[in-house]
Amino acid sequence: MTRIEQGEPGGSDWQGIVNGEPMRLHVRASQRLLSLLREELGLTGVKASCGIGRCGACTVLVDERPVNACLAMAYQCAGKRITTIEGLADGEGKGELHPIQRAFIEEGGFQCGYCTPGMTLAVKALLDEHPTPTREQTLQALSGNLCRCTGYGGILRAVERCASDSRLPDG
Amino acid sequence: MRLNRQTAQGRWHRRPDGKAKTTGELAYLTDLTAPGMLYGKVLRSAYSHARLLAIRTERAERLPGVHAVITHRDVPGLNRFGIVQPDQPVLCEDLVRYVGDAITAVAAESVELATYALTLIEVEYEPLPVLDSPEAALAEDAPLLHPEGNVLHRTSYARGDAEAAFDECVHIVEQTYRTPRQMHGYMETEGGLFSYDADGRLVVRAATQHGYKDRMQLARILAIPEERIRVVSSPIGGSFGGKDELNVQPYGALLTMRTGRPVRLHNSRRESVIAGLKRHPMRVRMKTGIDAEGRLLAHEVEIVADTGAYATLGAPVLNFATEHAMGPYRIPHVSVQGRSVYTNNGVSGEFRGFGGNQVIFALEGQMDRLAALAGIEPWELRRRNLRAAADPGPMGQTIAPTDGAILVWRSAARSRLEARSSVPAEQAGDPPWLRRGIGSAIAMHGSGLGYGIPDPGGGRLSLTGEGQLEAAFSFEEFGQGIVATLEIMMLELFGCDAADLSIVLGDTDKAPHSGSSTASRSTTIAYQTLRELQPRLTEAMLTVAAAACGAPQETLATGPGGIWLRPPGSEPRRLLSYRELAERAARSERPLRFETAIHFPVTPDPVMGAHFLYTCTAVTVEVEVNTLTGAVTVQSQQHAVAAGKVVNPMGYIGQIEGGASMALGFALMEDAEMEGGRYATENLDTYLLPGVADTPATLEIDAIEELAPDDPYGPRGIGEVGSVALAPAIAAAVRDAMGPGVWVAELPIRRETLIRRFAPSEEGTR
Numbered sequence: 001m002t003r004i005e006q007g008e009p010g011g012s013d014w015q016g017i018v019n020g021e022p023m024r025l026h027v028r029a030s031q032r033l034l035s036l037l038r039e040e041l042g043l044t045g046v047k048a049s050c051g052i053g054r055c056g057a058c059t060v061l062v063d064e065r066p067v068n069a070c071l072a073m074a075y076q077c078a079g080k081r082i083t084t085i086e087g088l089a090d091g092e093g094k095g096e097l098h099p100i101q102r103a104f105i106e107e108g109g110f111q112c113g114y115c116t117p118g119m120t121l122a123v124k125a126l127l128d129e130h131p132t133p134t135r136e137q138t139l140q141a142l143s144g145n146l147c148r149c150t151g152y153g154g155i156l157r158a159v160e161r162c163a164s165d166s167r168l169p170d171g
Numbered sequence: 172m173r174l175n176r177q178t179a180q181g182r183w184h185r186r187p188d189g190k191a192k193t194t195g196e197l198a199y200l201t202d203l204t205a206p207g208m209l210y211g212k213v214l215r216s217a218y219s220h221a222r223l224l225a226i227r228t229e230r231a232e233r234l235p236g237v238h239a240v241i242t243h244r245d246v247p248g249l250n251r252f253g254i255v256q257p258d259q260p261v262l263c264e265d266l267v268r269y270v271g272d273a274i275t276a277v278a279a280e281s282v283e284l285a286t287y288a289l290t291l292i293e294v295e296y297e298p299l300p301v302l303d304s305p306e307a308a309l310a311e312d313a314p315l316l317h318p319e320g321n322v323l324h325r326t327s328y329a330r331g332d333a334e335a336a337f338d339e340c341v342h343i344v345e346q347t348y349r350t351p352r353q354m355h356g357y358m359e360t361e362g363g364l365f366s367y368d369a370d371g372r373l374v375v376r377a378a379t380q381h382g383y384k385d386r387m388q389l390a391r392i393l394a395i396p397e398e399r400i401r402v403v404s405s406p407i408g409g410s411f412g413g414k415d416e417l418n419v420q421p422y423g424a425l426l427t428m429r430t431g432r433p434v435r436l437h438n439s440r441r442e443s444v445i446a447g448l449k450r451h452p453m454r455v456r457m458k459t460g461i462d463a464e465g466r467l468l469a470h471e472v473e474i475v476a477d478t479g480a481y482a483t484l485g486a487p488v489l490n491f492a493t494e495h496a497m498g499p500y501r502i503p504h505v506s507v508q509g510r511s512v513y514t515n516n517g518v519s520g521e522f523r524g525f526g527g528n529q530v531i532f533a534l535e536g537q538m539d540r541l542a543a544l545a546g547i548e549p550w551e552l553r554r555r556n557l558r559a560a561a562d563p564g565p566m567g568q569t570i571a572p573t574d575g576a577i578l579v580w581r582s583a584a585r586s587r588l589e590a591r592s593s594v595p596a597e598q599a600g601d602p603p604w605l606r607r608g609i610g611s612a613i614a615m616h617g618s619g620l621g622y623g624i625p626d627p628g629g630g631r632l633s634l635t636g637e638g639q640l641e642a643a644f645s646f647e648e649f650g651q652g653i654v655a656t657l658e659i660m661m662l663e664l665f666g667c668d669a670a671d672l673s674i675v676l677g678d679t680d681k682a683p684h685s686g687s688s689t690a691s692r693s694t695t696i697a698y699q700t701l702r703e704l705q706p707r708l709t710e711a712m713l714t715v716a717a718a719a720c721g722a723p724q725e726t727l728a729t730g731p732g733g734i735w736l737r738p739p740g741s742e743p744r745r746l747l748s749y750r751e752l753a754e755r756a757a758r759s760e761r762p763l764r765f766e767t768a769i770h771f772p773v774t775p776d777p778v779m780g781a782h783f784l785y786t787c788t789a790v791t792v793e794v795e796v797n798t799l800t801g802a803v804t805v806q807s808q809q810h811a812v813a814a815g816k817v818v819n820p821m822g823y824i825g826q827i828e829g830g831a832s833m834a835l836g837f838a839l840m841e842d843a844e845m846e847g848g849r850y851a852t853e854n855l856d857t858y859l860l861p862g863v864a865d866t867p868a869t870l871e872i873d874a875i876e877e878l879a880p881d882d883p884y885g886p887r888g889i890g891e892v893g894s895v896a897l898a899p900a901i902a903a904a905v906r907d908a909m910g911p912g913v914w915v916a917e918l919p920i921r922r923e924t925l926i927r928r929f930a931p932s933e934e935g936t937r
Contacts (some may be wrong), residue, residue: 003658004612024172043195044195045200048201048437049360050855051360051440052440054854054856075562085193097190101190101194104183105193107176108186108821108825111652111829112407112408112409112649113650114357114408114409116193116195117193124805146356148356148411148832150828151825151828151866152823152861152862152863152866155863156866
């Protein structure tokens with residue numbers, strides 16, 4: 001278990017599972033999940049952008065559901081399983097990418113890449129629920145994640161690639 | 172060529188930064204930290220126009236954990252910045268001219284402390300009248316925002332005698348168009364890390380589109396030699412022109428100099444909106460006339476741009492708008508007058524399209540109105556007036572010959588036919604409140620900085636000691652994919668593997684001057700630089716290899732992993748690896764390292780700002796208008812683009828799709844409205860960027876690769892051209908859907924405007 005000591009008063013003991021690893025931390029009462037992940041744990045794949053839950057750059061999975069880490073309070077996520085982009089490929093072989101990451105690379109689903117971690121996790125949540133989503137389901141699931149570079153074409157093609165791979169008999 | 176993954180086949184190339192970006196491993200400059208790091212924050216003005224009577228920082232300075240509070244008194248050099256003319260205060264002395272004006276900056280041990288410290292700083296203001304529009308700033312009794320007056324820049328271009336020629340016109344259209352204050356909306360807000368290296372040099376790691384220019388400007392502000400500053404400016408989470416000007420760099424640098432400690436700044440979205448650049452809102456009045464055959468005779472244009480409080484690139488943007496106000500058309504009599512006006516609004520500056528988007532919207536609106544007036548099919552009217560390959564440029568200057576205009580016109584003509592045949596069938600199944608329409612627009616777009624502006628570039632090619640073929644350019648990678656385009660060019664030139672390559676970007680210590688990553692210029696600069704340097708490096712490498720192996724040099728070639736022997740009539744085999752070659756070369760006196768300085772191709776004719784290389788585009792869209800909600804949905808888009816060879820199909824598609832998405836926002840939803848010099852919208856909850864649901868169901872790209880015979884300039888940049896012609900196409904399609912009498916003259920096309928203007932006429936008919 002990773003333990004990070006913090007002497008600050010006014011906070012509380014926080015336990016949770018981050019990218020598969022049990023964590024015990026001291027969190028401030030006012031601390032957002034974004035700050036806990038980015039600043040305390042150095043998981044800078046979690047991006048900060050609008051700070052008000054509109055752009056989705058900070059999207060992480062909390063118990064497999066997509067959450068804006070800039071809005072969620074750290075204490076609200078105590079006892080939960082949190083997955084950031086750094087943990088997405090954990091189930092794959094060493095050095096391997098998750099199929100969604102491969103699809104983004106293959107189809108050009110990113111340019112500057114700043115929205116990509118959040119977008120990728122939003123796609124993960126979508127495909128967990130709907131392995132072969134309809135266009136409507138995809139549009140709804142990704143509407144909380146803004147991308148200013150791609151115009152979403154490459155992202156939608158990446159989702160389609162994942163879906164068609166899962167349609168294969170041995171997919 | 173219909174460009175997509177299937178047609179690209181083997182040319183489809185995965186970006187080299189894909190793994191780092193999709194895994195979150197990539198450290199952006201705002202992700203960096205350093206031991207002992209402090210956090211910087213900037214206090215910006217509470218007023219959009221005021222005299223500063225007093226700035227009291229004592230309370231903030233006394234706050235434990237605050238290490239520095241700086242004001243204008245702490246700027247050792249020039250307390251101004253600006254790419255062309257430095258007129259924006261780093262820290263204001265006695266006057267603030269907009270709400271983004273910086274007054275003090277603080278370094279503290281946490282972001283929260285720094286933010287709190289800002290609240291302890293007392294600033295006394297004497298509010299002054301706010302000039303919240305160009306009209307107010309141009310009024311005779313308006314206070315002067317700058318010593319030279321309220322007009323930053325004027326343009327004037329004329330040929331023939333437009334005024335007299337209107338007498339010859341059979342049809343004349345006069346209309347005023349307005350365009351919004353669009354926000355770049357890059358996902359990564361401005362920021363970075365500032366520190367000293369072991370040699371006591373200042374290291375600036377912050378986003379920009381021209382690292383060397385930042386270094387020059389910072390040296391001027393800090394009063395230290397440029398060589399004492401290293402600027403690391405890549406990778407970047409989006410820019411679109413918005414980070415070309417200095418943003419947080421002066422504050423980070425000054426706070427680091429003051430405290431001797433590393434300092435990080437990272438703008439909140441609100442700070443980014445308030446202080447950041449926007450696209451110039453423009454009011455464009457056009458009066459355009461045709462003869463009985465539909466030939467353009469006279470064209471009169473008046474452009475008024477709201478450039479905001481400071482200059483930055485307001486003047487070049489107006490030059491660009493002036494040049495592009497004639498489009499790809501032959502017009503004998505032209506008069507264009509432009510003014511870029513200082514106001515107390517947010518600063519307008521560089522933004523993808525660079526002033527072209529606004530005037531192309533206006534000009535294409537004129538063409539559609541004239542077509543309706545004359546009873547000529549609108550696309551046919553354009554054909555009658557289209558430029559020919561050898562025609563001069565829009566301001567009569569010599570340009571590289573291009574028949575791109577007619578090629579994209581033809582492509583769009585086919586798209587229009589297809590849409591015209593499919594729309595009625597689709598319409599038949601629609602409920603009565605939905606209307607469909609199609610529209611098209613055409614444009615030409617110049618690349619490079621234009622005549623009269625130094626536009627140097629260059630780069631370095633070398634075999635490193637580790638045996639890597641290294642291409643070094645000072646360009647920044649902000650998403651556009653220059654890293655992939657360079658990799659593809661290198662693979663083709665050397666026939667090597669991607670693993671043999673090293674691409675070095677965005678670091679003034681590691682790459683020579685390539686100029687700015689702007690103006691659709693990087694691809695051209697990269698192509699020309701590599702074309703010059705590759706034969707020199709290859710020749711030098713083969714000389715070393717031939718000496719080392721005793722093989723005739725003419726039987727040797729670069730290839731995967733190293734130097735290959737290709738004897739006639741027998742199997743090629745690898746003679747030595749690049750690493751071995753590098754070791755051999757290290758023993759000789761001759762470094763395998765070549766650098767060159769070139770200049771972006773420029774017109775020989777002395778027409779200020781005029782361009783030499785042009786790309787052309789024509790866009791056709793099909794829209795659906797909901798007459799109950801006023802919502803405009805773009806169902807399909809076809810983009811024809813004539814920009815030479817497609818080097819990087821994935822990047823090309825991405826730039827056109829991404830540029831189109833940005834143009835969709837410009838057309839339908841984006842406007843950073845200001846009221847009394849204050850932003851009415853400060854974040855992405857009220858400033859709406861296109862989301863995934865706004866993506867058209869189909870977007871097709873026809874990439875036209877033919878260039879004029881023997882064209883030596885190589886592939887053209889396509890970073891901007893995808894964003895310039897969509898808005899007028901949408902405006903035309905909305906009109907087509909809504910019927911006669913409904914013309915769009917203002918962007919964005921607001922739902923409430925559509926409902927207000929059109930819904931009442933529906934009453935009783937449905």
